[in-house]
Amino acid sequence: DAKTTQPPSMDCAEGRAANLPCNHSTISGNEYVYWYRQIHSQGPQYIIHGLKNNETNEMASLIITEDRKSSTLILPHATLRDTAVYYCIVRVALGSQGNLIFGKGTKLSVKP
Amino acid sequence: NAGVTQTPKFQVLKTGQSMTLQCAQDMNHNSMYWYRQDPGMGLRLIYYSASEGTTDKGEVPNGYNVSRLNKREFSLRLESAAPSQTSVYFCASSGRRDSWSYEQYFGPGTRLTVT
Numbered sequence: 001d002a003k004t005t006q007p008p009s010m011d012c013a014e015g016r017a018a019n020l021p022c023n024h025s026t027i028s029g030n031e032y033v034y035w036y037r038q039i040h041s042q043g044p045q046y047i048i049h050g051l052k053n054n055e056t057n058e059m060a061s062l063i064i065t066e067d068r069k070s071s072t073l074i075l076p077h078a079t080l081r082d083t084a085v086y087y088c089i090v091r092v093a094l095g096s097q098g099n100l101i102f103g104k105g106t107k108l109s110v111k112p
Numbered sequence: 113n114a115g116v117t118q119t120p121k122f123q124v125l126k127t128g129q130s131m132t133l134q135c136a137q138d139m140n141h142n143s144m145y146w147y148r149q150d151p152g153m154g155l156r157l158i159y160y161s162a163s164e165g166t167t168d169k170g171e172v173p174n175g176y177n178v179s180r181l182n183k184r185e186f187s188l189r190l191e192s193a194a195p196s197q198t199s200v201y202f203c204a205s206s207g208r209r210d211s212w213s214y215e216q217y218f219g220p221g222t223r224l225t226v227t
Contacts, residue, residue, distance in 0.1 A: 043218025094214045102154030
């Protein structure tokens with residue numbers, strides 16, 4: 001699985017968009033980008049994933065560059081409840097028996 | 113629909129004691145996982161079970177055993193606890209999110225301290 005690089009921490013003002021970057025320069029053609037987050041002391045939570053097209057769901061948007069070497073998770077209107085550690089994970093499609101490999105992630109602090 | 117449940121939520125053990133962490137899911141998922149998370153670190157896979165009746169080692173299996181009791185339940189046992197096993201333990205199960213990918217659902221965690 002390709003390795004990812006994320007900034008250790010970021011701040012965002014409440015109500016503004018939070019843009020979390022992830023570099024994955026060694027990503028292979030069959031590897032997807034997954035984002036999970038972990039709110040303090042809770043289990044991780046799935047956010048979104050994508051292969052090469054931009055993706056959007058009720059939680060966030062995922063923008064993947066054309067060369068697929070980096071991506072950005074966008075929380076359009078961050079709230080205090082979005083304060084969490086965000087993990088960018090690159091791997092082949094997560095099958096029914098595939099485990100996730102978590103790095104240290106980005107600690108996002110949303111401030112009033 | 114409770115999702116993934118874990119018991120106990122907290123536990124303190126003395127070195128050498130044994131205990132079993134329990135995990136259950138009610139989503140009819142085939143695969144289940146045990147991860148541990150040390151302070152300031154990401155999660156690391158201990159063991160997983162791709163389906164009922166099968167178990168496999170993950171990244172850090174030493175000092176642990178698992179049992180897939182049935183499709184719903186996956187337990188993690190520490191036979192002789194060591195201070196290095198002080199950690200937060202998360203159980204997860206995986207289910208289909210779309211036609212080609214699966215999402216992992218995590219339990220609330222068990223906070224274990226070994227003195």
